[in-house]
Amino acid sequence: MRAVIPYKKENAKSRLSTVMTREQRETFVEKMLLDVVATLNEGGIRNLDIITPKACDVKKEVKANIIEDDTDLNDCLNEYLSQKEEPILIIMADLPLVKFSHIKDIVASKADVTIVPGKGGGTNILFIRKPENFRVKYYGSSFENHCMIAAQQKLSIRVYDSFLASTDIDEPQDITELLLHGQGIAKDYAERRFGKTESKGRVKISPFNEILMS
Amino acid sequence: MRAVIPYKKENAKSRLSTVMTREQRETFVEKMLLDVVATLNEGGIRNLDIITPKACDVKKEVKANIIEDDTDLNDCLNEYLSQKEEPILIIMADLPLVKFSHIKDIVASKADVTIVPGKGGGTNILFIRKPENFRVKYYGSSFENHCMIAAQQKLSIRVYDSFLASTDIDEPQDITELLLHGQGIAKDYAERRFGKTESKGRVKISPFNEILMS
Numbered sequence: 278m279r280a281v282i283p284y285k286k287e288n289a290k291s292r293l294s295t296v297m298t299r300e301q302r303e304t305f306v307e308k309m310l311l312d313v314v315a316t317l318n319e320g321g322i323r324n325l326d327i328i329t330p331k332a333c334d335v336k337k338e339v340k341a342n343i344i345e346d347d348t349d350l351n352d353c354l355n356e357y358l359s360q361k362e363e364p365i366l367i368i369m370a371d372l373p374l375v376k377f378s379h380i381k382d383i384v385a386s387k388a389d390v391t392i393v394p395g396k397g398g399g400t401n402i403l404f405i406r407k408p409e410n411f412r413v414k415y416y417g418s419s420f421e422n423h424c425m426i427a428a429q430q431k432l433s434i435r436v437y438d439s440f441l442a443s444t445d446i447d448e449p450q451d452i453t454e455l456l457l458h459g460q461g462i463a464k465d466y467a468e469r470r471f472g473k474t475e476s477k478g479r480v481k482i483s484p485f486n487e488i489l490m491s
Numbered sequence: 492m493r494a495v496i497p498y499k500k501e502n503a504k505s506r507l508s509t510v511m512t513r514e515q516r517e518t519f520v521e522k523m524l525l526d527v528v529a530t531l532n533e534g535g536i537r538n539l540d541i542i543t544p545k546a547c548d549v550k551k552e553v554k555a556n557i558i559e560d561d562t563d564l565n566d567c568l569n570e571y572l573s574q575k576e577e578p579i580l581i582i583m584a585d586l587p588l589v590k591f592s593h594i595k596d597i598v599a600s601k602a603d604v605t606i607v608p609g610k611g612g613g614t615n616i617l618f619i620r621k622p623e624n625f626r627v628k629y630y631g632s633s634f635e636n637h638c639m640i641a642a643q644q645k646l647s648i649r650v651y652d653s654f655l656a657s658t659d660i661d662e663p664q665d666i667t668e669l670l671l672h673g674q675g676i677a678k679d680y681a682e683r684r685f686g687k688t689e690s691k692g693r694v695k696i697s698p699f700n701e702i703l704m705s
Contacts (some may be wrong), residue, residue: 398694
């Protein structure tokens with residue numbers, strides 16, 4: 278099997294721009310990528326590709342095969358899948374809460390396709406046993422898209438139920454989960470920038486230094 | 492063991508008031524309670540208490556022992572726990588995505604205390620093997636509170652990792668998860684009132700009929 282991480286650094290995570298400058302967001306996604314790569318490496322997943330529009334945006338220390346591709350996410354992943362005959366794990370770069378035990382469970386799945394939903398209908402992780410029969414459709418309600426694509430091709434589906442693996446970091450309130458439940462370098466980075474504010478409702482983040490809206 | 496559900500119907504779920512009238516919110520919490528009770532019953536949990544400020548707010552069809560208590564949530568639960576010698580499962584009424592398989596896993600835990608975190612630092616489910624040694628502290632960062640209380644009393648802790656069980660329905664975007672991943676009567680109720688709107692980001696709900704802000 279191989280794992281592949283789609284990764285974009287340049288002006289990444291625009292929905293965090295109310296709480297982080299562009300530079301901070303770019304550093305933050307770099308830290309999250311390093312967490313995800315460390316999690317994969319921890320369990321011995323060495324066959325790792327990173328697909329990115331700009332190869333130089335991936336730090337040299339990241340032990341992975343870098344594929345430069347600046348086409349649309351779906352186009353480049355479908356091109357990638359069409360060339361593969363071994364099981365493929367597609368994992369997003371913004372999942373610093375994922376642990377290797379999740380990866381181990383997911384790749385042990387007997388189902389043809391294992392899906393970890395993201396918050397709000399996204400797809401955080403896809404494990405595809407026979408990639409030549411599968412095409413991805415990210416953006417929008419991609420969880421439903423991927424369930425439908427698998428069903429159309431009569432592939433068995435397992436929906437993997439994990440709060441940690443389903444928490445993608447896209448919006449300010451997601452950083453609260455990172456502060457509360459994280460443990461890697463992205464968490465350390467967030468912890469130097471944000472405190473937690475309690476109320477009767479959900480805990481919110483509070484930036485230590487106010488930044489200008491970008 | 493016994494399960495207990497704290498329940499408040501009157502003007503419930505104020506953070507949903509931008510998308511539901513007071514009457515709709517009260518009906519909605521009633522449906523969610525019925526889903527949670529059905530999930531517990533499904534697996535044979537019959538020793539069920541519902542603590543509520545107004546006994547008549549719980550429908551007659553709900554097979555549970557009703558305890559009327561209009562004191563603060565923490566006070567009434569701590570009073571309740573202090574009188575119990577058997578393991579207690581505290582489960583919130585706003586968890587229509589919980590399945591009985593989750594309950595089964597949780598009550599099979601060997602840890603002294605099993606915690607299912609809620610979104611934003613809350614506590615959705617607590618399973619306490621020896622309730623006489625434990626006190627709850629809900630509101631704010633209750634997940635951290637409960638971990639700390641257990642640690643102070645040298646009780647072993649298991650954090651139960653489930654996206655479905657961690658999704659409490661408190662804010663409009665939580666209804667998206669109910670529409671996408673639910674299957675009970677609360678989902679049916681939400682489905683008659685909301686559609687899903689796709690974008691490049693997360694899926695959002697869109698009310699079929701605009702309502703006045705309450």
